[in-house]
Amino acid sequence: xxxxxxxxxxxxxxxxxxxxxxxxxxxxxxxxxxxxxxxxxxxxxxxxxxxxxxxxxxxxxxxxxxxxxxxxxxxxxxxxxxxxxxxxxxxxxxxxxxxxxxxxxxxxxxxxxxxxxxxxxxxxxxxxxxxxxxxxxxxxxxxxxxxxxxxxxxxxxxxxxxxxxxxxxxxxxxxxxxxxxxxxxxxxxxxxxxxxxxxxxxxxxxxxxxxxxxxxxxxxxxxxxxxxxxxxxxxxxxxxxxxxxxxxxxxxxxxxxxxxxxxxxxxxxxxxxxxxxxxxxxxxxxxxxxxxxxxxxxxxxxxxxxxxxxxxxxxxxxxxxxxxxxxxxxxxxxxxxxxxxxxxxxxxxxxxxxxxxxxxxxxxxxxxxxxxxxxxxxxxxxxxxxxxxxxxxxxxxxxxxxxxxxxxxxxxxxxxxxxxxxxxxxxxxxxxxxxxxxxxxxxxxxxxxxxxxxxxxxxxxxxxxxxxxxxxxxxxxxxxxxxxxxxxxxxxxxxxxxxxxxxxxxxxxxxxxxxxxxxxxxxxxxxxxxxxxxxxxxxxxxxxxxxxx
DNA sequence: TGTCCGGCAG
DNA sequence: TTCACACCGTCGT
DNA sequence: GACGGTGTGTCTCTGCCGGACATC
Ligand SMILES: [Mn+2]
Ligand SMILES: [Mn+2]
Numbered sequence: 001x002x003x004x005x006x007x008x009x010x011x012x013x014x015x016x017x018x019x020x021x022x023x024x025x026x027x028x029x030x031x032x033x034x035x036x037x038x039x040x041x042x043x044x045x046x047x048x049x050x051x052x053x054x055x056x057x058x059x060x061x062x063x064x065x066x067x068x069x070x071x072x073x074x075x076x077x078x079x080x081x082x083x084x085x086x087x088x089x090x091x092x093x094x095x096x097x098x099x100x101x102x103x104x105x106x107x108x109x110x111x112x113x114x115x116x117x118x119x120x121x122x123x124x125x126x127x128x129x130x131x132x133x134x135x136x137x138x139x140x141x142x143x144x145x146x147x148x149x150x151x152x153x154x155x156x157x158x159x160x161x162x163x164x165x166x167x168x169x170x171x172x173x174x175x176x177x178x179x180x181x182x183x184x185x186x187x188x189x190x191x192x193x194x195x196x197x198x199x200x201x202x203x204x205x206x207x208x209x210x211x212x213x214x215x216x217x218x219x220x221x222x223x224x225x226x227x228x229x230x231x232x233x234x235x236x237x238x239x240x241x242x243x244x245x246x247x248x249x250x251x252x253x254x255x256x257x258x259x260x261x262x263x264x265x266x267x268x269x270x271x272x273x274x275x276x277x278x279x280x281x282x283x284x285x286x287x288x289x290x291x292x293x294x295x296x297x298x299x300x301x302x303x304x305x306x307x308x309x310x311x312x313x314x315x316x317x318x319x320x321x322x323x324x325x326x327x328x329x330x331x332x333x334x335x336x337x338x339x340x341x342x343x344x345x346x347x348x349x350x351x352x353x354x355x356x357x358x359x360x361x362x363x364x365x366x367x368x369x370x371x372x373x374x375x376x377x378x379x380x381x382x383x384x385x386x387x388x389x390x391x392x393x394x395x396x397x398x399x400x401x402x403x404x405x406x407x408x409x410x411x412x413x414x415x416x417x418x419x420x421x422x423x424x425x426x427x428x429x430x431x432x433x434x435x436x437x438x439x440x441x442x443x444x445x446x447x448x449x450x451x452x453x454x455x456x457x458x459x460x461x462x463x464x465x466x467x468x469x470x471x472x473x474x475x476x477x478x479x480x481x482x483x484x485x486x487x488x489x490x491x492x493x494x495x496x497x498x499x500x501x502x503x504x505x506x507x508x509x510x511x512x513x514x515x516x517x518x519x520x521x522x523x524x525x526x527x528x529x530x531x532x533x534x535x536x537x538x539x540x541x542x543x544x545x546x547x548x549x
Numbered sequence: 550t551g552t553c554c555g556g557c558a559g
Numbered sequence: 560t561t562c563a564c565a566c567c568g569t570c571g572t
Numbered sequence: 573g574a575c576g577g578t579g580t581g582t583c584t585c586t587g588c589c590g591g592a593c594a595t596c
Contacts, residue, residue: 060556174560181559187585492563517565
């Protein structure tokens with residue numbers, strides 16, 4: 001705990017300074033001149049100026065009206081701003097476009113200032129802006145836009161620099177400054193994992209810049225919806241870091257999907273072919289098919305069949321190859337028919353108040369055989385509890401700050417291989433019955449801590465105890481090993497419900513399908529896995545008693 | 550005047 | 560800071 | 573049946589507030 005936010009009105013400043021110190025202590029060799037200047041300059045500012053700066057950094061946007069910077073612990077914003085203006089960290093004459101002015105001014109203020117040009121006083125703000133945009137193309141300060149306003153505007157420079165510092169600390173831009181106070185307040189707790197004092201999120205300057213580059217490209221794409229504009233920048237970005245390679249591949253894939261939807265098939269294909277995303281190749285095949293390049297599609301599909309990246313691709317190939325062969329006039333191949341899973345048909349009264357899954361729970365639930373709506377949470381949760389020490393093992397590079405939900409390399413191919421012995425030690429407990437006690441103890445000891453696998457609020461103690469009674473260790477082991485084979489792909493698709501029979505020490509899983517719903521690919525794969533290992537799983541098809549009106 | 554939403558604080 | 564899933568429409572056989 | 577697009581509930585808190593907008 002860095003400080004008690006309940007009694008220190010400057011808690012946010014303490015946290016920010018803590019991060020600056022952290023970065024200064026670990027990133028000395030990669031800090032740029034402007035970053036070093038910022039860190040040393042910040043320390044020399046008056047407290048009120050530091051505090052105002054941090055408040056503004058933590059808020060959204062670039063421009064802030066003085067009247068919106070009311071902080072009792074800071075006092076008069078104009079006083080606090082003085083030193084920041086002198087350094088050029090804040091601006092009070094920033095040129096604004098009309099759109100920015102519209103965001104800052106309230107509707108009545110806009111009406112008062114622009115009444116001469118507003119033809120429809122009852123219209124929406126956005127309509128006014130459209131109307132006036134052509135009339136007022138200029139960029140000028142708020143004072144020039146609205147001389148009568150009589151209020152200062154402070155504009156934050158160096159937002160990008162602060163994002164860079166945030167990235168260095170967290171190793172991502174998804175977490176933010178407020179994570180620290182949320183942890184202090186106990187709203188989020190994180191497992192404590194030892195790491196060396198020199199541990200840091202990013203190895204080198206190039207990684208920092210690379211992350212920011214991809215992030216900026218994604219932002220531009222999402223803001224503009226224009227994939228063409230960023231595509232070349234992403235294609236040209238070369239990187240040797242596997243983590244950044246994955247981020248690049250993912251962005252290329254998403255750009256490709258966008259272009260594919262827009263009908264730009266050639267471009268989409270180009271992006272898919274440059275992406276290492278696990279789904280990229282199957283999308284390539286599909287695009288070739290849509291372009292009626294059946295021979296090329298089939299060739300690529302056959303290459304894929306020699307070494308599918310995962311089960312999902314294999315599954316996709318089983319569908320697309322026969323289709324392509326048909327289109328090419330080739331002989332049909334023998335089809336391997338999979339046996340249909342156990343089937344249960346129900347006819348229930350329609351009730352729009354609750355989901356179909358919950359209705360099946362209500363229908364099947366008995367005192368002797370309780371049914372729980374768990375989807376992925378039960379098996380993932382049990383896995384997370386048994387393998388807790390392996391998942392949170394202090395491997396070099398896996399943990400580097402105290403606010404991590406899981407290890408940084410969780411989705412790397414070699415996540416398991418880097419921890420083989422640790423995982424085997426956990427899984428071995430399934431052979432001799434120790435796992436029950438271990439899972440129970442971990443549950444008690446770690447309850448509430450953030451985990452990539454355990455959703456505590458979906459795993460009440462009663463369910464855990466019952467599940468441990470009813471699920472055979474051999475099945476747990478098979479599930480966990482499957483999970484470890486490909487965490488990303490195999491952590492989803494598990495059946496909706498589980499019914500436990502404590503007296504018989506058995507169970508069955510139930511995937512619910514309402515009218516019009518059908519099994520998804522990942523659900524089919526999970527069903528096939530369960531069937532292959534003689535695990536009890538049923539697909540429950542629900543019809544409504546009264547016909548839909 | 551009521552509702553809804555996004556931003557903000559801790 | 561989405562993601563996993565359900566639901567619905569279409570196409571083609 | 574295959575496929576793709578869209579909607580939904582949930583995520584990582586909870587409560588408060590200002591402001592836009594709809595409706596009357
Ligand atoms: Mn489901
Ligand atoms: Mn279902």
